[in-house]
Amino acid sequence: MNKLSVIIPAYNEEAYIEDAVKSVKEAYEIIVIDSYSTDSTKEKAQALGCKVIERKFDNFSAQKNFALPHATGDWVLFMDADERVTQKLWFEIQDTIANPKHQGYKIKFLHFYMNRFLYHKIDRVTRLVKNNDIKFTGDVHEKLNVNGSIGELKNFMVHYTYKGFFHWLQKKDSYAWFQAGMSFKKGKKVTYFHLIFKPMYRFFHTYIIKRGFLDGVPGLALASINAYGVLSRYAKLLLLQRGLK
Secondary structure (H helix, E strand, O other), X not given: XXXXXXXXXXXXXXXXXXXXXXXXXXXXXXXXXXXXXXXXXHHHHHHOOOEEEEOOOOOHHHHHHHHHHHOOOOEEEEOOOOEEEXXXXXXXHHHHHHOOOOOEEEEEEEEEEOOXXXXXXXXXXXXXXXXXXXXXXXXXXXXXXXXXXXXXXXXXXXXXXXXXXXXXXXXXXXXXXXXXXXXXXXXXXXXXHHHHHHHHHHHHHHHHHOOHHHHHHHHHHHHHHHHHHHHHHHHHHHHHHOOOO
């Protein structure tokens, strides 16, 4: 029977790590790659039987690539500390790796935001892969490169997105710096198009095209913060171009 390794990157996730680990407790092994948390994340993970490795964080791809050689299972599932594998998804994962038709699988994410599920924001991300010559690329919103075909699982993983408004803004700003740095290295230039039209379109796309308005106030908040994230990215790129950061 194929064995499953689970890799969970974490930093100061003491309030979330236990439930994340318990949702995949039947895995062959659970590896927590910790960025030297200052809370009890490491201790909680160890108490739950996880293999904890530590590395100073520089970017998302490097962190996960560092953890990959520690995974000894035939398959690897990547998840964050604020994500949960439902029972239905767990059974589907077990059935899938027992009789795989692809080298990797995308998982659909149902987001829990401001005390409700957002049924009109569904992401699909490759998270379940055969442990064979795989690698992440990109500093943020990293891409998992898989040699072979990619399928998609039917059941959802739950993402507890919202940890507080200011935490969400801080997360967007952190991502924006990574994205700005990548664009700066590629020599991209900021124009008024990027600073004005792009944020407006992101709001329109999230709220209207993706029907975020049907999710009420949380949908409006999410569309607004997504637009802010785009603006923040290009504003930071402008600072880098002018040598102000």
